Amino acid sequence: MLASWFTYEAAPVFSLVESFTLKYFLKLCGFEAGEGVFTPGGSMANMYAPAMARHRLFPENKKHGMYSCQKLKMFTSEDSHYSVTKSANWLGLGEENVLRVRTDATSRIDTTELEVAIVRSIAEGDKPLIVSVTAGTTVFGAFDDLNRVADICQQHQIWLHVDAAWGCAALFSERHRPLLAGLERADSVSLCPQKMLGAPLQCAMFLMKHTGLLAGCNAACAEYLFQIDKYYDTAYDTGDMSVQCSRKIDAFKLWFMLKARGSAWFRSYVDNAMDCATYFHAVIIQNDHFKPVRSEYQFTNICFWFIPKRLQLSAPDEETEEWWSEVYKVTLALKEKMVKKGTLMVSYSSYPQNKLGYFFRLVVKCVPEPTIDRMDFIIKEMIALGSDM
């Protein structure tokens, strides 16, 4: 688990393990002929996408830099992960060239506005580089409509990247796989089995449907490390395809989970987590102590406010500004109470896009295995701690 890897020689077995695991997930995503690389987390995986898209479009930039390049535009939704913007800064594309398209009432990217934004930037003489959509947004767990976005990208010949860091768990479930319909039409995808699937941190992948681009963009061909004359097939020395040098064997734990448990285990765990989240939402929507932020959820992120007795209302029109301000304060105070008692770790969040203040954000993961009893415990414990606040 702590071995260093960058060539077959440095860690032969782990090279094969990584190769097997990448192929397994490439196939799962419908990228049979593609290639991939393990990355230290989802943010780095999301940074690979514009780097690869840029290299495909302007391979000469590797040598010359961005100085005289046509202005490149990135498109994403206002609900996407902040790493999309971070990558624009590091790669020299500029944060203002990331156009964050607004989302609809279910937090999915508004595809009409996306297309308008793309057409506008072409008209302005800029080059749309990449559309980075999300399969499982951080706050609400929303899945952008991949097929619709793929149509747009296909029409305008734009790289389609899917940030499935959170939502990739659905790949294993027959019931929930449709959330990712159209993934096979994307150019690249980020996966983080370290999140919902419970692989030990760090375990993230960047996968592409194309081959050759990873080496084309990243290889420095340092002869002192990547010799060609070896007693084995140097096609196994894939280290130079990464932007790192020595790397951890992040593939091993995932490979081991696949071998030890199999995809049936993943499927049952994903379905169970979804069932628990659905149950939780169904219960709180009926309980006066809770007010769900949304009436429906696609994934296991359930967002809600806690309403102590003194703030429970008889009619929705009593929700004044003062009332909301009190509810937001309760979120913070109850969170502190929960942490200090040590019984619950439910995160909280805000949603400035809609001017929504602090609410609880329960994110149900596969491991440790959630149960209906545990969902009930969360509800009971929050009421016990917060009812009289």
Next chain:
Amino acid sequence: MLASWFTYEAAPVFSLVESFTLKYFLKLCGFEAGEGVFTPGGSMANMYAPAMARHRLFPENKKHGMYSCQKLKMFTSEDSHYSVTKSANWLGLGEENVLRVRTDATSRIDTTELEVAIVRSIAEGDKPLIVSVTAGTTVFGAFDDLNRVADICQQHQIWLHVDAAWGCAALFSERHRPLLAGLERADSVSLCPQKMLGAPLQCAMFLMKHTGLLAGCNAACAEYLFQIDKYYDTAYDTGDMSVQCSRKIDAFKLWFMLKARGSAWFRSYVDNAMDCATYFHAVIIQNDHFKPVRSEYQFTNICFWFIPKRLQLSAPDEETEEWWSEVYKVTLALKEKMVKKGTLMVSYSSYPQNKLGYFFRLVVKCVPEPTIDRMDFIIKEMIALGSDM
């Protein structure tokens, strides 16, 4: 060890451990008032340096990108790590804007040529962004003259980055610390305790003498993750200073080594590794089966050719092109023999800068603790396997 971290709330104890460990190494480097971040390996640490230098010089690039920026030049030696060049590609600076200055007979950067190159690029209207020098080069373990380079950088107001990924072990040794003389004058440094010091992979740091730049350059201020209204001091939420999101607790193993063993342990282990390398070099330089590539070494990288009996010469002028070609072939063949027998893992390398073909490159590390007996074993085993080749 497998915890996820990006805020104090997510892993409070590990936040303090990371903060302590960064401060310890900042002090060791003479950057008392600085700041730092753990990175997934030395290549990523080396990529932080030009990103930070660029942000200090042109903070507006974060927003606007590199499109209309003055051409930025990076300076490094031809012996530096290939990640310096990789970073130029990713960051949009362009590989041709990395000027690889030639090295002298000891593999140190030629500081006269460095200054000439800097003056020339200024005259050409370009902007020298960063000089990235090496403390412990990959092949020969050479340390660039930090004080001399610091003078040059000071005069021209250029960011000085020191890639001490390999050589940072010398920080702990009174005898060998002078190799890093002048480090405290640098703007930033990369350290990899995962290399010579034996910290489990991955464990690397990027440290700066400046404060505020990490957040200034990297922060995306995603309100849904980094809330301001918390029940604790959010100055502990340093996750947004990184280009990653959730990270491994890489600091913990290093902190644990420091606590369990102390700096005296590090000192004795570094001195012992240096002694073993010196011994190895002294022995092979006297032995007809070995031909050292260099007559002197600064660090624990000992590079040499193995000369089987049939290729041993009575006078240096017998070293024909055919003879060299045979010696290079022996390196490859003996390496294969060693690996297949399973007794020795000595890497090999080439040095195209001087048209040197394949030679062995023994790199003595602190852990597991090398001994004189083990050095003798390497010599005896190579002779036993290779003498009659």
